[in-house]
Every structure is written in C-alpha cells, then in structure tokens.
Amino acid sequence: MKEKYTVNDLRHIVEKLRNPDTGCPWNLQQSFASIAKFTLEEAYEVVDTIENNDLKGLEGEVGDLLYHVLYYSQLGQEEALFSFDDVIQQLAEKLIQRHPHIFGEIKLQSESEVIAAWQKQKSKERFENHKKPAQHSALDNIPNVFPALVRAAKIQQRAADVNFDFEHYKQALSKVYEEVDEVVAEADAVAIDQAKLEEELGDLLFSVVNVTRHLKHDPEQALRKANEKFEKRFRQVEVLALQNGKILSDCSVGEMESFWQKVK
Secondary structure, three states: OOOOOOHHHHHHHHHHHOOOOOOOHHHHOOOHHHHHHHHHHHHHHHHHHHHOOOHHHHHHHHHHHHHHHHHHHHHHHHOOOOOHHHHHHHHHHHHHHHOHHHHOOOOOOOHHHHHHHHHHHHHHHHHHHOOOHHHOOOOOOOOOOOOHHHHHHHHHHHHHHOOOOOOOHHHHHHHHHHHHHHHHHHHOOOOOOHHHHHHHHHHHHHHHHHHHHHOOOOHHHHHHHHHHHHHHHHHHHHHHHHHOOOOHHHOOHHHHHHHHHHHO
C-alpha cells in the first residue's frame, strides 16, 4: 500500500530540498525571482488541462502549483519574511472578510450583489493598505506581468467600479469604429509615423477589450478560442491543399479562399 502523505510531509520535503548542507544544488540556487517564471508556466498548465478536459491530469498540475506555494513559503521563512502558516492565516482572514454574506450578518441574494460587495471590499483593502492613502488610485496593484488583454480588462473594470465607464456596449462599440478610422488614417498617411501607428493599434485593441467586457465575456478566453478555431481550420486547409497535390504556399489566393470556405 502506498504511503499517504500530508501537507506537512510536503513542507518537510521542500525544507529538505533547501537544506544548505544536504539539499539539492539546483534548489539552493533559486530565489523568488528565479522561480516566478516557472509559476506562470504551472498556472498555464493547470488551465490547459481544464480546457482539454483532462481532469485526471489536472490532479498532477494542481499539485505542481501547490508545490510553488510551498516553495515560496519556504523562501519566505528562510528570509524571516513569512511562513506557510502565515500564508494560510492571511488567506483565511481575507476569505472571511470578503464573504460577509457567509461569515457575517450581511444578507446578499444575487450573484451581482455578491460581486459588487466583493469589489467594494477589495477596493477598501487597497485603500487601507496603500502606503500613502492620499495618492491612492483605483488602478493600484494591477500586476504589469498580466497578459496585456487580461490587464486591459482589469484596468477597465477598476475604472467601471468607480463609474468611469460607458453605460451600454453600443457606446463601447462606437469607440471601436472610431479607433478603426484612426488606424486607417495613420496607416494611409503619406509618411507613416510608426510610433503613432502602434499607439492607434493599441487604442483599437483596448477598445475591443472594452466591448468584450461589456458583453460579459473574458477577452483572453475569447481570443484563445479564436486562436484555436483558426489553427484548426488552417490545418484543414493545408490538408486540402495536399489532397490537390500542392503545398499551401504554391496555391493562388483564389484556391486558398476556396479551401477556407470548404473547411468553414
């Protein structure tokens, strides 16, 4: 029978890996900064198993992500910053504080009420934790390392939380049309200012994210699905070209369009 391990066993394993005298040489070279990129990879692998409906594989990927939590906690303990117990304590306090309708006296019925209360509590915490409250911004603490689409949606939602927002998605969509015109104007200029063109393209992407948010969809997820759809269809187009005795780069525009319409 396989031995049953606990979270405490995992903590001891990580501690042993980091033992200055007998630990793993690679582990002993690591720091918060060097591990961060691997944490991102593990998080993406968790998402990938979910999207592929590999729920058995999810067990292992979640474990890998937990390992990173334990690893950061070990580093924190070594530097007398925080311990795993501190992490648990802060998380428990945060969850209780942010769910007063479960652990307190407040009564919330709908999902929208819960989300509004959650956002209000997070905003309050950001204000209270700001080193200089007078310089507090609703946009504080949005990580720069987020994918650009994710960060754009976060920025827009924070602004919306303080009522800096369009009232209807059609207003946001109108802004997209406006940005398209500005991109065309810049791209068709006699002397193209590449920096300005990049700025206009960025404004266009930002406005598209805003429409997606207004329509209650996640822009990162929407684009991921669009990527997958295009990839699937493109591979089918390549197969059709081969069935006609050609590689895609040798096909005419008309032939490629014909293949594309068939796979659609």
